[in-house]
Amino acid sequence: MKKSTTGLLLGSALVVGLSGCASSASQSSGMGDSSASDRAWYKHPAVCSVAGGLIGGGIGYASMNEDEEDTGAYIGGTVGATAAALLCAEPNKGKAPVGDSDGDGVPDDQDECPGTPAGVAVDAVGCPLDSDGDGVPDYQDQCPGTPAGAEVNALGCVQDLVLQDVNFEFDSAKLTMGAESVLSDVASKLRSNDSVRVRIEGHTDSIGSAGYNMDLSQRRADSVADFLSNQGVASNRMKTIGFGEKQPVATNETEAGRAENRRVELGEWQQ
Known part of the structure; x- marks a missing residue:
């Protein structure tokens, strides 16, 4: 051959x-x-x-x-x-494995949001989910489900948030167990968003004297702040204000209207 x-x-x-x-x-x-x-x-x-x-x-x-x-x-x-x-030869032979320092399931070399807190849901590039697209991640958003295009504050809310189901015992500033459950979630989001300061406002209906209602609303706002503080939210990040019966959102002529007026609101405190 x-x-x-x-x-x-x-x-x-x-x-x-x-x-x-x-x-x-x-x-x-x-x-x-x-x-x-x-x-x-x-x-x-x-x-x-x-x-x-x-x-x-x-x-x-x-x-x-x-x-x-x-x-x-x-x-x-x-x-x-x-x-x-x-x-x-194996393509990756000899190469050090890529780590995942924040444990979110996205390798460090692909993670666009390193340092995500443990347990926070992330997207494909390692950034916290923002379901309503308002720029405030879900785990910090006090008002999830904001309409698209709405301008929100640092809490993720368009305006002050009425803390639904945050109620008190009769003629008292003592929180109910249901109220504590709601506030635990509020505290969790505030701890994760430690750059924001909040206003806590107390409001009452018109039953009783104006002076008594003013004092009661202040004590209730303070009670909410005390609970949040015990949950790890720094006291210097919170400001409490009692408005008494001065700012109703419904009529005081009906029980339903008075129930709406007895409320606590949470808003961004801008100094």
Whole structure:
């Protein structure tokens, strides 16, 4: 057989053989770390390297003149072994694994919002979810579900938030158990958004004297602030104001209207 023919055949064998090694290595790297130990012995990069060296050496030998056969075999073997080792090697072999320092499930090299607090739901790039798109993440948003395009304050609210179901015992500033449950959620969001300051406003209906209602509304606002403080919200981030019966939002002529007027509101405190 002529040397040119032999070289062509060996070259074809090299391409096919190394392509198979590279393909198997690529598939293994996509299957996870456990696949590396499960690969057949002949697919290992070291075996590919030996095969590449032999085939490359054969090509070099067959392609040279008689007086250069040894040199051609050496050069071909070296090139073939190197190429085979590179093609069959696992792409990520030797690279340090990428970490996830904030534990949100998004690797650090893909995380556009590093340092997300533990337990906060994130999107594909590691940023906290903002379901209503108002610029305030869900885990800090006191008013989720704001209409699209609405301008909100640092609390995520268009205006002051009426704390629904924050009620007190009769003729008292003592919070009910239901009120404490609502305020626990408020406190959690305020702790996660520690740059915002809040106003806590107390309001009453018109039953009783104006002076008594003013005092009662102040005590109720203070009671809410005390609870939030005990939940970890710094006292210097809160300002309490009692308005008594001065700012009704409904008529005081009906029980339903008076119930609306007995309320506590939360707003952004801008100094």
